[in-house]
Amino acid sequence: MTKVTRYPPGEIIIWLFIMAELLVFGLFFAAYAITRIDNIELFELYQQNLDTTAALYNTIALLSSSYFVIRSVIAIKADEQKNAYRWMLLAVVMGLVFIVIKTDEFAHHIDNGITLSTNTFYMFYLSLAFFHYLHVILGLVVLGVLARNMNKGMYSSKENSSVETGASYWHMVDLVWLILFPLVYVM
């Protein structure tokens, strides 16, 4: 019996990028945790200033968005182009919800004069959150293009590699947030 290598969904290159991205985020997470060792009180104090409820809504937004993307992928594989398009639009909307809430949070920080240099905790929090925020924007652009192409009927049960590629990237953005949320807001 020959052993068949089964590859992850989408273009293989995206997985190399996902790993590279996760490596960067992983290093940032590790740096956060290691720096926290010597600054526990500082970190716990300023953690309380963060809006955990906003972060909860954001988590739900991203999770739903990821879920909608999956529904879209399932639909396109069943050649239900219209449905796939609708699910993808919903996913984009949920991503935009995340952006709106997060932008509002950043605006509050700026109003309060908080910058990267305020203290070590904010340096990490803002760096991580902003870097992730940019990824959400990039992911939304990808999803937007996919939705547009779906509307044009460019994908089908045979031709959906791009959809899976974009979906994989979006799940990575979601995954990073699922770690970021407890680590920075709760723990």
Added chain:
Amino acid sequence: MKYTSQMVAKPYFIAAIALFVGQILFGVIMGMQYVVGDFLFPEIPFNVARMVHTNLLIVWLLFGFMGAAYYMVPDEAETELHSPLLAKVMFWIFLAAGVVTILGYLLVPYATLAEITMNDLLPTMGREFLEQPTIIKIGIVVVALAFLFNIGMTILKGRKTVINLVLMIGLVGLAVFFLFAFYNPDNIVLDKMFWWFVVHLWVEGVWELILGSLLAYVLIKTTGVDREVIEKWLYVIIAMALITGLIGTGHHFFWIGTPGYWQWWGSIFSALEPIPFFMMTIFAFNMVNKRRRQHPNKAAVLWALGCSVMAFLGAGVWGFMHTLSFVNYYTHGSQITAAHGHMAFYGAYVMIVLAIISYAMPMLNGRKAANSMKAQIVEMWSFWLMTISMVFITLFLTAAGILQVYLQRMNGDASLPFMVVQDKIEIFYWMREGAGIIFLIGLIVYIASFFVGRDQPEAEMPK
């Protein structure tokens, strides 16, 4: 050679090699001054020798890039160069500006040079690598614009290939980021910060695009591998170069008065900077292994492969060694930095220019594809002489650097003053000077390779 206008590349290549000789001569002089402090003092003080050494390097690499562009762009675009005349005129202007600048450094004290070029009107002089008088800097911009115009028009009217496009993006970036050289505020922190927008975004940014493009061109030509495959690799490599390199700028913002968060951003992203270089090595060897034909110009293939390896070692490995902020805290501005600088410049940029010269020169001299076997053997000797001596220069400087860091930076209150430490590590400077002289011999052998075996037939395609 398909288009007669490609011939304008030839004077550029010859000038590049001539200035390269000058660079190495002054390198040897500086190496001597490291061990015999009053060597040529006060006629050629160290700072003057260094200025000549580094400025010649930059200028001859630019000559090399321009020559490479004039050779490659018409070939890729499948059309004649927009204006060979403009290219020739710019050659003489650029050469004259370069020679005048070097003579200015050597003949009058730097302060006098600043005075006669009216530096006070728009002060830009006296910063590392940007020592050229302001008027010369303006001249560089003019030459660059004319060059970009010439290349750009050629690309526009011809076939648009990825290789040409990437080269163009790299060259435009080179010109754009040079403009930061004109920003010189009184605030030293701002000055240093934006100075890196020239230096870092050149060598760890847009120059890598030029490097990738030239390497891809030489590989397409010598291996016959499918263009689609090579262009795909090229895109991925330069994507990684910019993705890591742009934020990687942060590794220069650790200790110059900029905020502490750069230690994180800079460390993390510059730690990834070896990735594009590693991919480049894999790329080059992969393509050569998958070659569809044997190219008779073995020397060019050797330079291309050597470039990918040495760039990875010099820029990737030696860069990574001291890029993390907690390491860099001790190694910053030591001989370790010098070691990295030497091997990275040689591996990435010197070798790619020599690769393209090696590939193009036979055709520019009227050959069909390659020099005689005899000339190639001499050239390959020079490859090994220069490359191995550069490895040793790097190793000796690294050894000197490690000792320097230990004695001067890590010994707490018992740390020794700079000059005391310099005396203690003198032996390594002597060895470096020895390796430097062998490099010079390698360079002489390289030049000799242009003159031997001219009357012999071309090397044959191996069966």
Added chain:
Amino acid sequence: MKIKKQSTIVETVVFLLLIMLTLVTYQVGKMGLSGVNISLGVFAIALFKGALISEHFMQLKHASGLWRWMILIWLILLGIVIYLAFTA
């Protein structure tokens, strides 16, 4: 080799599970519970959520060899680092 189709029902269940776990995490934060064990518990939940994303959303459970494990290994390494840092 035919890969089993993604099932709408399974993905929906996983999604609801992820939402539930998120609410638990949030509640722990709101109750102001603190202490190393609580933190590590919260993080364990996060890692589990990550594994769900990797296996189901990203469909890596169908991939073979290292491909399947790449994100799980990342999660495990992260877990080790966080554990060491929070118990240090």
Added chain:
Amino acid sequence: MSQAFTKSMARNIFYGGSMFFFLLLLVLTFDTVESLPKTDNRENLTEQVAKGKHVWENNNCIGCHTLMGEGAYFAPELGNVYKRMGNSKEAIIAFIKYRPKNGIPGRRSMPQFNLTDDELDAVAEFLKYVSEINNQNWPPNIQG
């Protein structure tokens, strides 16, 4: 294998990725420029300091020395030389002023630049200013 990785994909990653990180660099640069007043000692950036910087540049000091670790590695670090010389501008001025014209036999020596008294004061003032920049406690010790 359906994972045919296309060239257009690679191109998109290049353009998207570089734009993305270039914007990030701009944002971080903006933040840095905004927060520099906290570290760059600009309240002490007097006319004389600015003049000292020009003296520093016009004599190509960076061609031998490092300043906050950047420059040539032939001569000592000067970012903290004010402190190394015992917080004394006079010591710096005297050192520059009395360099022997023909050097020291067999050893490295700083050239005699023939600076005026005002230029000497300006460059010393500049070095004092630089030594008071908050640069994350670099160098590790006074030897630079």
